[in-house]
Amino acid sequence: MNNFLIKNVCVPGLDLDEAHIVIKDGRYDTIMPAVSNEALIFTQNWEEDNKKAVDGRGWTIFPTFTDIHTHLDKAFTYEQVPNYSGTLREAITNYQSALPSFTEEAMMERMRRLMDRAVSYGTGRMRTHINAGEDKAGNIALQAASKIKEEYRGILDLQIIAMVGNMSQPLTKNIELQDVLLSNNIDGIGGAPHLSESCNEEIDDLFAFASSRDLLIDLHADEQDDPEVRSICHIIKQVKKYDYQKKTTAGHLCSLSAMEEEAAFSIIDEMIQEQIYAVTLPAANLCLQGRDDKKNVRRGTTRVTSFLKKEAVIAVGSDNVNDPFHPFGDGDMLLTALIAAYANHLTSQKDISRLFQMITTKPAEIFGQTNHIQEGEKADFVLIEGKGEIELLSVQSGGRKVYRNSRWVSERQETISVWKKGNIYA
Ligand SMILES: [Zn+2]
Known part of the structure; x- marks a missing residue:
């Protein structure tokens, strides 16, 4: 999965509410605000071409x-x-x-x-x-x-x-x-x-x-x-x-x-x-x-x-x-x-x-290294389930996906089950 798009992900350092990020050959190729017309056309074309995409909505990206x-x-x-x-x-x-x-x-x-x-x-x-x-x-x-x-x-x-x-x-x-x-x-x-x-x-x-x-x-x-x-x-x-x-x-x-x-x-x-x-x-x-x-x-x-x-x-x-x-x-x-x-x-x-x-x-x-989310830089990041820094610190979500050196290296999921009145197993 060398070339892919992460859609609608929160990028705190760039002050973007949500962004689309294209990863090509292990680098950040394009980072664009998700709300622009340009972004809308871009994602439509991307999906019509059947290229790979990761849904980043409700997730936040950070350098590892x-x-x-x-x-x-x-x-x-x-x-x-x-x-x-x-x-x-x-x-x-x-x-x-x-x-x-x-x-x-x-x-x-x-x-x-x-x-x-x-x-x-x-x-x-x-x-x-x-x-x-x-x-x-x-x-x-x-x-x-x-x-x-x-x-x-x-x-x-x-x-x-x-x-x-x-x-x-x-x-x-x-x-x-x-x-x-x-x-x-x-x-x-x-x-x-x-x-x-x-x-x-x-x-x-x-x-x-x-x-x-x-x-x-x-x-x-x-x-x-x-x-x-x-x-x-x-x-x-x-x-x-x-x-x-x-x-x-x-x-x-x-x-x-x-x-x-x-x-x-x-x-x-x-x-x-x-x-x-x-x-x-x-x-x-x-x-x-x-x-x-x-x-x-x-x-x-x-x-x-x-x-x-x-x-x-x-x-x-x-x-x-x-x-x-x-x-x-x-x-x-x-x-x-x-x-x-x-x-x-x-x-x-x-x-x-x-x-x-x-x-x-x-x-x-x-x-002794640099690691920034910027176009042209090496893609080396963690996606964390939750939107924005305060929510992540508060919720301490276990949902994480880690990408380094042109490959996904780890994934963990947070699973929550709440048994409410009416759906309790007897
Ligand atoms: Zn020590």
Whole structure:
């Protein structure tokens, strides 16, 4: 089905109530408002020629989602790994203890489960952080992710960020660990240096290694309620030193919300100047942060509205799914967007439109690609049952059709049966 017409579909980004979209050879060939006379004649001719058409009435089209921050290796371990306190500290400790009991096969099955569900919801790109260590268990997770990356290429494209920390020696001197990372097809280096006693030295080491291999940097930064935790300031210095603009991403940035507005704005300005991407992870932060607050319990998410106000590149990621860090979720970015809307006061029409950019075009940019619904661009989209952004966020419809790389890659349906008086089966 290389050439086809999608009729009467809602296209929010183009401010068209309904449009006709012609896809030819995997690209958007023509996009026209559905109400014009030209469109009427066009569809009549199309149908008389018996060409293929998809009825898009009551559906909305978006570029496929990019989930820019996940943890495939940890997904669906909630039953095996408890977290009684609900804190980040206990989640990390308990997961590390359970890690040696995981097999590569079981890990791959859990990864496939999340990948399949994410594709079915409309995700076309995903970046996963994978725990990498000097022991055998660390290698298993990376090997599993590397195989999954090949298995899903073209359906759900995967970037792998190797999360390192607590190393016996710096990565730049750790030839054995370097070999493990580089032999597993990684795209970047990550970690959570703010948790380390030698935070700045760890950041220096990661940048030195990444720049020597032209790898991306994607760090868990300042996932803390303490306003004095500011590893982002040292990250900014290293981006300047290594000219790592547009190759560096900082996720979480929770402490920005805890500090005074002036201090936070100054850091955001420097991030924008150095073209450092920001990612907010609302689901995990709402669960893990603010646990020690005795009153006015904090949301724990970063200052999303401040980033938006300054036109910074910021995206929303799903982070952990059904594991000790976050017990819920199943890879649907529409649900993650709704959580981000609640967590960050994103309720105006303008902010809701920006929210959809934060799960589509913005994270695609961080991924290093473009994905827009424009004539001449590659057709890479999800059709979602429901009309317009507010209805989709409210209804969370399961009806989705996903098209990538010149083919339909997934379809899921929403089925509703209401048994009213008079048609109840006795
Ligand atoms: Zn994370």
